Amino acid sequence: MNQPNEFPISELGIIGCGGAGFPTHVKLAARGLDYLIVNGAECEPLLHKDKELLEHLTDQFFAGLRCAIEVTQAKIGFIAVKEKYPALLKHLEKAIADRSSAEVMGERFGNPRLQLLPLGDFYPAGDEYELVYEASKRLMPHGGIPLNVGCVVVNVETILLLGGGKPMTSKFLTITGKVPHPLTVEVPIGIAVREAMALTGIRDLTGLTVIDGGPMMGKIITDIDAEVVKKTCGGLIALPNEHPLIVKMTRPNEGNRRVARSACDQCTDCTELCPRFLLGYPIKPHKAMRAAQFAPFNDQNYSVESVFCCECGLCSLFACPEDLPPREMAVMAKKYHLGRGVKLTDWKNAPTIHPMRSARRVSIDRLLKKIGLLDYDRKAPLTNIEIRFEKVKLPLKMHIGAPSIPIVKAGDRVQVGQKIGEIPEKKLGAALHASISGRVAEVSGDAITIVRE
Ligand code: SF4
Numbered sequence: 001m002n003q004p005n006e007f008p009i010s011e012l013g014i015i016g017c018g019g020a021g022f023p024t025h026v027k028l029a030a031r032g033l034d035y036l037i038v039n040g041a042e043c044e045p046l047l048h049k050d051k052e053l054l055e056h057l058t059d060q061f062f063a064g065l066r067c068a069i070e071v072t073q074a075k076i077g078f079i080a081v082k083e084k085y086p087a088l089l090k091h092l093e094k095a096i097a098d099r100s101s102a103e104v105m106g107e108r109f110g111n112p113r114l115q116l117l118p119l120g121d122f123y124p125a126g127d128e129y130e131l132v133y134e135a136s137k138r139l140m141p142h143g144g145i146p147l148n149v150g151c152v153v154v155n156v157e158t159i160l161l162l163g164g165g166k167p168m169t170s171k172f173l174t175i176t177g178k179v180p181h182p183l184t185v186e187v188p189i190g191i192a193v194r195e196a197m198a199l200t201g202i203r204d205l206t207g208l209t210v211i212d213g214g215p216m217m218g219k220i221i222t223d224i225d226a227e228v229v230k231k232t233c234g235g236l237i238a239l240p241n242e243h244p245l246i247v248k249m250t251r252p253n254e255g256n257r258r259v260a261r262s263a264c265d266q267c268t269d270c271t272e273l274c275p276r277f278l279l280g281y282p283i284k285p286h287k288a289m290r291a292a293q294f295a296p297f298n299d300q301n302y303s304v305e306s307v308f309c310c311e312c313g314l315c316s317l318f319a320c321p322e323d324l325p326p327r328e329m330a331v332m333a334k335k336y337h338l339g340r341g342v343k344l345t346d347w348k349n350a351p352t353i354h355p356m357r358s359a360r361r362v363s364i365d366r367l368l369k370k371i372g373l374l375d376y377d378r379k380a381p382l383t384n385i386e387i388r389f390e391k392v393k394l395p396l397k398m399h400i401g402a403p404s405i406p407i408v409k410a411g412d413r414v415q416v417g418q419k420i421g422e423i424p425e426k427k428l429g430a431a432l433h434a435s436i437s438g439r440v441a442e443v444s445g446d447a448i449t450i451v452r453e
């Protein structure tokens with residue numbers, strides 16, 4: 001493995017693979033952590049990537065974990081995995097035992113320890129706020145980040161990439177839903193989503209809508225022929241256009257607003273089950289619904305707590321007995337209030353855990369049933385593929401921060417792994433690398449296209 005002092009992490013172009021896409025070299029710039037938490041919760045239904053990687057690429061994962069712990073000097077490393085996977089927990093326990101503490105963690109930082117963090121099978125167990133609390137029993141301050149309470153949370157695949165010590169050129173993802181053979185697979189970044197879907201054996205996507213990510217927080221792919229697999233993509237799920245989840249996800253804002261106005265009886269179930277509310281944060285989605293019913297958000301400060309919404313979707317997709325859209329209203333209110341300068345740090349009271357938090361957790365089984373995905377809950381084994389992809393389109397911005405700056409031009413020959421985009425000076429960003437060897441066909445304002453020769 002390349003150690004970070006031999007090959008700076010910032011040169012690898014690795015970003016958080018949990019969906020947000022925060023540049024990893026910045027996250028791992030933290031020093032003297034109490035806890036480094038590897039997020040293997042994978043609480044989005046139907047996705048299996050992280051546990052497949054932990055099971056099948058264990059050595060590379062532990063090489064990456066050692067690298068992350070050495071860099072951050074973390075005192076304790078947690079690997080958070082759901083307890084409903086006892087075989088995987090046993091496998092990881094053995095993997096830890098097989099490596100001496102010094103080998104796994106490095107000797108330089110006193111007496112570090114590596115622990116498994118078994119999680120209940122609830123949604124959203126992998127939410128950063130939930131994980132930090134489960135690992136450390138600390139609550140992040142309003143508007144804070146894990147580092148404020150001595151923690152950093154890193155995704156399994158991000159750790160795996162560190163263990164590989166090579167530039168980020170490929171992506172693991174689970175491809176599932178209404179397809180013949182769901183699978184978890186590694187593909188070059190930038191291939192067409194349609195090509196990725198074809199790996200499941202599906203030939204015709206007519207009548208199906210594809211979600212980029214999980215069913216709770218993923219985004220609908222509106223133009224299947226234009227979309228490519230990005231660094232942040234952890235899953236692709238194809239569902240029939242008429243599936244209730246797709247109908248809800250594709251309803252436009254104005255439609256959501258109309259529905260919100262029509263039938264909310266202010267029962268407050270959406271608030272009572274909201275994971276952030278149960279952790280003690282001031283979010284109250286029923287107030288966003290009330291604001292939608294009686295007055296535009298910009299007329300009042302009424303739903304200002306919506307800025308604490310993490311958009312997990314539990315209120316709209318599970319909690320509301322009337323099938324109304326509290327998340328969508330909370331997100332509208334959040335955008336409005338953040339846009340006018342409200343900051344989460346404006347709230348001064350420390351959060352306190354709700355006494356009913358454990359009792360109100362929503363199990364994945366209940367969630368799957370409610371959102372109509374029980375029939376699609378199938379295995380998606382890690383599968384090796386031998387396909388030469390002929391073309392990739394690499395967006396310059398697949399991460400949080402400024403777009404990468406191209407350092408190649410049309411006509412240049414590039415090798416897989418070669419840097420083709422760099423981080424703008426003094427900006428937050430991520431380097432970009434060729435994901436196949438070939439010739440640069442186009443450098444546009446937002447992407448670099450490479451074709452094989
Ligand atoms: S949105 Fe649904 S859950 Fe929330 S208060 Fe209204 S009816 Fe109740």
Ligand code: SF4
Pocket residue numbers: 270273274275276277283284285308309310311312313314315316326327330
């Ligand atoms: S989406 Fe709903 S349940 Fe989730 S944090 Fe926002 S308000 Fe709470």
